[in-house]
Amino acid sequence: MQESGRFKLARRAPRGPLSRERVLAVAAALADTEGLYVVTMRRLATDLGVEAMSLYHHLPGKDGLLDGLVDTVITEVNQEIGRLPPSPEGGDWRRELRQRCLAARQVMLRHPWAPSLIGTRSVIPFGVYLLFDEALGIMVRGGLSYHLGHQALHSLGSMLLGYVQEVFSPNSVGEGLDPAAAEAEFAQLAGGLPHIAAMVDSEVHSHDDPTLGWCDSQTEFEFTLDLLLDAFERRRTQS
Amino acid sequence: MQESGRFKLARRAPRGPLSRERVLAVAAALADTEGLYVVTMRRLATDLGVEAMSLYHHLPGKDGLLDGLVDTVITEVNQEIGRLPPSPEGGDWRRELRQRCLAARQVMLRHPWAPSLIGTRSVIPFGVYLLFDEALGIMVRGGLSYHLGHQALHSLGSMLLGYVQEVFSPNSVGEGLDPAAAEAEFAQLAGGLPHIAAMVDSEVHSHDDPTLGWCDSQTEFEFTLDLLLDAFERRRTQS
DNA sequence: ACCTGAACACCGTTCAAGT
DNA sequence: ACCTGAACACCGTTCAAGT
Numbered sequence: 001m002q003e004s005g006r007f008k009l010a011r012r013a014p015r016g017p018l019s020r021e022r023v024l025a026v027a028a029a030l031a032d033t034e035g036l037y038v039v040t041m042r043r044l045a046t047d048l049g050v051e052a053m054s055l056y057h058h059l060p061g062k063d064g065l066l067d068g069l070v071d072t073v074i075t076e077v078n079q080e081i082g083r084l085p086p087s088p089e090g091g092d093w094r095r096e097l098r099q100r101c102l103a104a105r106q107v108m109l110r111h112p113w114a115p116s117l118i119g120t121r122s123v124i125p126f127g128v129y130l131l132f133d134e135a136l137g138i139m140v141r142g143g144l145s146y147h148l149g150h151q152a153l154h155s156l157g158s159m160l161l162g163y164v165q166e167v168f169s170p171n172s173v174g175e176g177l178d179p180a181a182a183e184a185e186f187a188q189l190a191g192g193l194p195h196i197a198a199m200v201d202s203e204v205h206s207h208d209d210p211t212l213g214w215c216d217s218q219t220e221f222e223f224t225l226d227l228l229l230d231a232f233e234r235r236r237t238q239s
Numbered sequence: 240m241q242e243s244g245r246f247k248l249a250r251r252a253p254r255g256p257l258s259r260e261r262v263l264a265v266a267a268a269l270a271d272t273e274g275l276y277v278v279t280m281r282r283l284a285t286d287l288g289v290e291a292m293s294l295y296h297h298l299p300g301k302d303g304l305l306d307g308l309v310d311t312v313i314t315e316v317n318q319e320i321g322r323l324p325p326s327p328e329g330g331d332w333r334r335e336l337r338q339r340c341l342a343a344r345q346v347m348l349r350h351p352w353a354p355s356l357i358g359t360r361s362v363i364p365f366g367v368y369l370l371f372d373e374a375l376g377i378m379v380r381g382g383l384s385y386h387l388g389h390q391a392l393h394s395l396g397s398m399l400l401g402y403v404q405e406v407f408s409p410n411s412v413g414e415g416l417d418p419a420a421a422e423a424e425f426a427q428l429a430g431g432l433p434h435i436a437a438m439v440d441s442e443v444h445s446h447d448d449p450t451l452g453w454c455d456s457q458t459e460f461e462f463t464l465d466l467l468l469d470a471f472e473r474r475r476t477q478s
Numbered sequence: 479a480c481c482t483g484a485a486c487a488c489c490g491t492t493c494a495a496g497t
Numbered sequence: 498a499c500c501t502g503a504a505c506a507c508c509g510t511t512c513a514a515g516t
Contacts, residue, residue, distance in 0.1 A: 017499080041490060052490085054500050062490060116355035119404025129432055132407055136434040146441040149434075153407055154456075155463040162401025165358025168371055168392055193368055195375040195388075202385040217393075224394040227470045228463075256480080280509060291509085293481050301509060 018050060020058045024068045028111065031069070036113035041065070066117060067125070073114045074127035076107045081131075093142025094229040097135060101156055101225055104131075108164045115161040132157070144236050152232050159224060169215050257289060259297045263307045267350065270308070275352035280304070305356060306364070312353045313366035315346045320370075332381025333468040336374060340395055340464055343370075347403045354400040371396070383475050391471050398467070402460050 026047055031039050041062055045052040059065050080103040087096045108114050118128075132153055139149040190197035203215075265286055270278050280301055284291040298304050319342040326335045347353050357367075371392050378388040429436035442454075 040488085042488080051501055053492090053502085056491080057499055113359075115401075116359050116404070118406060119401075120352075120355050124406055126428075126431075128406060129428070129435065133432040133435045136438060140434060140437075146438040147445070150438055150442060150454075151459055151462050154402075154405065154459045155466070157407050158398060158401030158405060158463070160401070161404050161406070162354075162358075162397030162399070163393075165355070165400050166393065166397060167357060167363055167367060167400070168396050189365075189368070192365075193372040195379060196368065196372045198379075199375060199385040199389055203389060206386070215389075220390055220393045223390050224397070224467075227394070228466065231466045231470055279507085281507080290482055292483085292511090295510080296480055 018048065018054060018058055020068065023048065023055060023058055023065075024072050027065060028069060028072050031113050032111060036117065039065075067121065067123065070114070070118055070121055071125050071127065073107060073111055073118070074125055074131070076110075077104045077131065078127065080104070080107055093138050093144070094233060096138050097156075098225060098229060100131075100135060100138075101160065102222070104160055105163070105221060108160060112164055115164045119161050139232070142236070144232060148232060148235055152228070155228050156225075159221075159228070163217070163221050163224075166217060169217070257287065257293060257297055259307065262287065262294060262297055262304075263311050266304060267308060267311050270352045271350060275356065278304075306360065306362065309353075309357055309360055310364050310366065312346060312350055312357070313364055313370070315349075316343050316370065317366065319343070319346055332377050332383070333472060335377050336395075337464060337468060339370075339374060339377075340399065341461070343399055344402070344460060347399060351403055354403045358400050378471075381475070383471060387471060387474055391467070394467050395464075398460075398463060402456070402463075405456060408454050408456070 023044070027039050027044055030044065030047060041055055042052040044065075045055055048055075055065075059068060081100055084099050084103060087099075135156070136146075136149045136153060139152060140146065144152070186200075190200075262283070266278050266283055269283065269286060280294055281291045283304075284294055287294075294304075298307060320339055323338050323342060326338075374395070375385075375388045375392060378391060379385065383391070425439075429439075
């Protein structure tokens with residue numbers, strides 16, 4: 001009992017005293033691997049080799065923990081953006097904004113719990129506004145009006161939140177089943193869904209490798225992203 | 240005690256025995272008014288004038304309750320769509336699809352907890368696929384390829400989820416404060432946000448009534464929606 | 479069939495106590 | 498300053514018992 005306790009401590013909380021940063025890092029990792037709903041004060045404490053009450057010396061409580069997790073994600077987005085190649089002077093604003101959106105999406109994909117957490121929190125951290133401000137700056141320098149830039153912030157922001165929570169992915173229907181069972185499952189489902197059935201048929205036949213997921217969410221994200229960026233560019237030149 | 244108990248029952252659970260429907264209706268109303276996080280088995284039971292364990296005779300548990308809430312929302316979307324005026328033969332597919340998206344959005348606005356719940360649930364109810372199938376049917380009849388329709392399903396679906404959880408609304412900064420305090424609050428915030436500050440300035444001055452919320456999320460939703468629908472139409476005619 | 483009370487394992491949080 | 502143990506009010510859920 002003592003042994004296993006010490007082993008746990010040695011394995012999961014190897015060095016140094018507790019700190020807000022370390023608590024948040026372990027919390028994020030726990031949410032990534034087992035889901036946000038297992039992140040409880042008590043479970044988090046055991047993972048850190050400490051008692052639940054110790055956390056209160058570094059965080060104001062569970063709510064503060066969730067706020068901290070949002071902060072962590074935003075920080076990661078900033079780091080990801082910082083790694084981007086510097087944009088050339090007078091380059092295309094679309095290219096620059098596109099890179100940033102893709103960077104933000106990468107972070108959201110690493111932390112699938114983030115979009116719904118960010119969307120349900122009542123206080124928006126300052127870092128989010130900073131990201132929006134930089135994006136707006138890029139657009140204004142590119143010649144967009146403040147009004148159009150404003151609309152774009154809403155479009156792109158909601159897209160970043162919505163696309164990770166994607167609901168429509170028919171290729172997850174037969175997940176984990178053997179091909180025959182998956183086929184049967186799908187056939188039954190497709191009975192009442194004539195258009196979707198025809199669509200899947202059409203999509204599968206236009207690919208070389210039908211076994212590969214035909215519903216590539218990265219491709220679809222970039223498609224919509226470019227659609228929006230091009231639409232903004234069109235509105236810019238016609239106004 | 241007896242009296243207040245019976246009073247409660249009379250007030251909140253006026254007629255008939257418990258049923259899945261009645262439980263879900265009260266649960267949705269509770270989530271609407273006080274937030275999804277107060278919807279617990281025990282609280283829900285007291286609101287229904289019953290013991291927590293009685294709920295298990297109508298629902299398989301908390302998880303089943305959440306699934307049921309998603310079902311309720313989808314049903315509401317279907318009802319809302321059913322109330323739409325019948326579309327004329329050979330009408331514009333964009334108009335038809337636009338109406339449906341706006342109907343779905345109305346329901347999401349009534350239940351702000353719905354998008355993140357739908358997005359985090361692991362099983363997608365059949366009703367969602369039905370809605371997607373109908374939307375796809377409208378697009379295909381309008382001349383879109385299955386591939387383009389597929390992309391559109393993703394774009395519109397993620398937009399419906401993302402736009403309700405909207406994070407960027409600068410006009411909520413000084414919420415509930417008197418004008419002077421709100422001004423100060425905003426000025427402080429705007430210090431590090433030059434572009435947003437300029438944007439707010441520009442937007443406010445282009446309106447007649449600057450006190451009214453200048454960030455109208457309905458307008459912005461429809462703007463993006465039309466942007467997407469027009470983009471799909473353009474891709475249709477050029478392919 | 480439908481509802482209940484007691485019980486169990488878990489949760490967030492407070493507080494007085496340790497070092 | 499930082500951590501802890503006991504305690505409190507709350508969860509979801511099981512189970513045997515009531516009608």
